[in-house]
Amino acid sequence: MTDNVDRTDESTTDGEPDVDALRTDLEQIKSAMAIEDRYPGQRRLWLVHGIIVGFAGVLTNVMFVYPWPEFVYILVWTAVFVLIGYTQWQTSVRTATTVDDPEPKPSWTVVFGTLVAGLFVLTAIVDPIFADVESVLQGAFFFSVAFTVLGMGYLLAGTILHAYRIRASDRYPFYVNGIWILAFAFVMPFVEWLQYVGYALFGILFFLHGAVTYYLLTYRLSG
Template sequence: MTDNIDHTDDPPRDSEPDVDALRDDIRQIKSAMAIEDRYPGQRRLWLVHGVVVGLAGVLTNVMFVYPWPQYVYILVWAAVFALVGFTQWQTSARAGTAVDDPAPKPSWTIVFGTLVAGLFVITAIVDPVLADVESVLRGAFFFSLAFAVLGMGYLLAGTILRAYRIRAIDRYPFYVNGAWILAFATVMPFVEWLQYVGYGLFGILFFLHGAGTYYLLTYRLSD
């Protein structure tokens, strides 16, 4: 005679792990690359950009002592943004030809180009509105817009690097940099003392983040 067996305590089959999905997850984790492997020279760029932006920020505050025309400030920071963007684009372009990866990926050229175009459009829109604003406050607003676009660029870069299977530890500096830059850009026009010394402070903070990231990724968290 067959005994009746209660199967109510047996786990449902739906709760069994998906072996194929687990294999895919493990494969994705194993395929994550250090950013230096995918973009040789990227770690060094953290230090280079930190020095360039840091010097530009301090120089801008020093220029407040002299009656420099407004276009001089614009030229200085336009050169800084152009240098940062060009070196970043060159690093991405070289990696695109050096690494064999047939999978479709976002275009860095389109990303950088869109950010630059957006900065010009936003500046053109707000320029008539701020025409009668005091020069010091007007400068703070304009540079806050530029800093905000830069911050968004770093956040976008960190997100896009995930599509390139860059490991998380190398993406975090992009997120952190973008977040504090956006926070800085938000408060700069509304804090009076930042309207005068915010450029130099921004440059110092940017340098510290860049130098710290370079040190950590190169000497502390290197493979």
């Protein structure tokens, strides 16, 4: 009888929830921040970046009608990537001194620097390979490489924001953007009509994603 009672007491004790662990989980949930609280202006950047990329995409296809020198396309999209990268980097790092982080976090400067370096390296690698390819297809391949790096950047940003305890609803747009951009980059060189109108379509889709995200985060999920 005594043994049975002892076993019952032990099983009851073992079956009790870990109060300290539950308290820690609750504190982590409560500490999850809206992205606008930590990075003021981030919601607006979704719309701003959408407008920039949307305009550049449509402009690229308009330039196809009146053939422009190749360097013009490079200048346009280089300016787009630099502008997006710089504004995003500024928004990400300028809060470093205003938000107290008791634990070490990934460096946004290193992340953005790595993506930029990776884009240059990949472009340099594929340049000789596609030197003799038809110009339209060559452009599609080069833009696919750039879009791939961009998509990876959004996926990486969403993952890093989790380390900064940004709430899930603010991270999902980064994941969604990264996934569809990677899918688009994958099919663009292999679908003939996308080689011609893919730039405008990409710009329009990017703008729609940015506008919808801005609306949802500002008017639906701002609480």
